[in-house]
Amino acid sequence: MADRYTINLDGSDVAFADGETLYEIAERHRKEVPTLCYDPRLEAFGACRLCVVELEGARNPVASCTTLATPGMTVRTGTDKVERYRKTLLELVASENREIDVDPLAGHASQELKALVDRYEARTGRFQGRQSGASREDDANPFILRDYDLCISCNRCVRVCAEREGDYAISVKGRGFDTQITTEFSGPLEDSDCTFCGQCVHTCPTGALADRKALRHADVPGEIEKTRTICPYCGVGCSVDIMTKDDRIVGVQPAMDGPANLGALCVKGQFAYDFVQHEERLKTPLVRGDDGVLRPASWDDALDRAAEGFRRVERKHGPAAIFGVASGRAPHEAAYAMQKLMRAGWGLNHIDNCSRA
């Protein structure tokens, strides 16, 4: 007899919590049920139908991602029948796209379709026909490549934009095979409510939405190495994986398990990393001469010059004219020193940090 909160999963009685879906339970028991439209951070959508499982008493297999467990269910996750359906579905998906193999720099989830097509040996070339999706080569923004020839209409991008980012910048237009991911009035992202946070890129399972900036380095030889760190910009502390090839940064991906961000980033953390290796990056202090030209100087000279400037303002306008804003990119110790300078140096509380934004 089944207990109140158990189901039979592939022959074993397993416990579940109220509100859990069959997919979540199967996932916990490492059943490796395939999915394409699923992202654990988003509401289940039920579109790709790859996660179908056999449920005793149901006429057809059910989508495990949208089916809540109820006590006493008997579920089989990998029967020959559902595995055959999964293969057919993947062959159909493969037939609608220009290509399956995309560079891993395209995005965090970009290898999902490729991995499943390989796992199910679905490169059979069956079901050839018209392809869906129309790439937006006209959208020249520097960050997000809209290569919809690779789109499978899983709606993960639309849902992450709405559910996680709250931007509602993208949506779905048309219907049937002509379904397209779009923006308001089909314009470029720049004219939409898009904030270029890149979440759509990193949930895309096919590389249809891709990190255009990272892909510039697709041809650089060498393996991609990922280094987990914290975004240096603001105070939220988003976890990121810095991607390098041969010790050069080629891109940034959000950490899906980052406790502060769960895969989210903003445009700065996602795309604004060029300064690290930029040739114009400052390596010594610069001091402006009387002719107005900046010239390299020693730290002593530069600090003297800064102190002189503060003193001049203080003499002329009083200490209340001084206000300090610490850089969000400076480390904690520097931020501490900055507020100390304001408070102990002039007795002011005129101190802020740009991370407040």
Place this chain on the structure above:
Amino acid sequence: MLHAFHERDGFVSEEAIGVVSQALCIPVADLYGTVTFYHHFAQHPPGRAVPRVCDGPVCRLFGSEAILGALRREGATPMPCSGRCDDCIPVLYGDRTLVGRSSATLEARPSPLPPPNPGGVTECVFGGIREPGRASFDGYRRTGGYAGLTSALRYGVPQDVVTVITDSGLAGRGGAGFPTGRKWQAVAEAPGEPKTIVCNADEGEPGCFKDRALLDHDPHAVIEGMIAAAYATGAARGFIYLRYEYPETMEILERAIREAEDADLLGENARGPGQPFHLLVRRGAGAYICGEETSLLNSLEGKHPFPRNRPPYPVTHGYEDLPTVVNNVETLASVGPILANGAEWYRGLGLLDHAGTKVISLSGDIARPGNYEVPLGLPLPTLLDDWAGGPGEGRTIQAVTMAGLSGGFLGPNELDVTLDEPGLRARGSFLGAGGVIVFDDTRDMVEVARQAMSFFAHESCGKCFPCRIGTTRLTERLAGDGGPSELAAWTEEITDIGDVMKSTSACGLGMAAPLITESLLRNFGDQVARHVDGGRE
């Protein structure tokens, strides 16, 4: 709201979308995407005024392509079956429907009344529809209308109504066949207020035109059914979701609702003192999928009309996530007569152990097309030959469709069925909404199947993968446009796609569409072989 701009301007402009978006707090991108989903929302002038010619499977038989060609100069575009298969070919000019077999003979005329059946077999929903003046409140009342409802309201309690409907065996006549009494009981018991009654009048299935006849000629019967449903379940609001293609019906319904409001049958005291029931008509915008009840609810709420994942079902989480009855027009029209004549009476109308009646919309290559209300269990040949006069002179019937197109074809050797769900399901088909299209022996069945599949591809909402890709791949193969050129491989692809669609699609559209190819292969293997081999021996 979008309809208001569409009617005023003739198209939905970007400015209109912007204004509606702001007023209703719907993101612009979402609203834009939703507008593009519907076939009939024009986004550019001249838009709405441009003639739209039905190119459904029946009108194709009788010259819709010629009309389309003749009206091309006016910018005419095709539209899917618009439910006038008993009086072809409808052309929609804005809010006017003209009909005729050629562009020269187009004229406005009311939709046909159902032809009487030859044996004087007792009818339920068509019992009073041919009475003169029936569409008006007075005419309806004079001929026995509202009697069942009035006595139920006066002498009973809501549960009595549920009990009568349950005992009558009435089941959903839109196709799903869910017992109506059980649905009402579930909504009556479900927590959450206000509850809603929705009449599904989005009759989009090709070859189905029964709802148009019922609403045009007996609108109060549907309203009576809705009030009874509201009384039985405690619902305070109701909607009739009417397909875009029935503009005249919209006017008829709005007038009938005003009449019922004037008679205090609708409004603040509809269900008794202080117990309101308000009824509104909402117009679709051209999307077959909105006949699927959860898509309909999303559409009604102004959301993108994808089907919802179930459970939860509309009886607990329907309109605005509150308990909702969604019933078909015919189901609701049956309620008044059942209340007036009793559960036993209705049960007894069916043959053998089948309860009640079903309207069959019969069209195509048949002498007397029209809506026939048949006792469930009636042999199909009786309907085709005795009631409707059989095929044309010297012709034989090659195939009939079931459930409009959704039930696929019955071939020449499969016509000895009875019209009821168990009988038809045993043959791999189903009765559904009751559309039966007849094709005689002159028709190319592969081409008929291609048209049918291209309809499903056009109407697929695009959400679930098997339907979105499968309907297109099947259409391409039926059109000879892609796919293997060797019969065994061709058949294997068709069968594999069909299997995955039937078993894994998210809603009925994707599950039903492959019945077309399945029944084509079953019955017309020779025509398929000619199509695939293309004369190559």
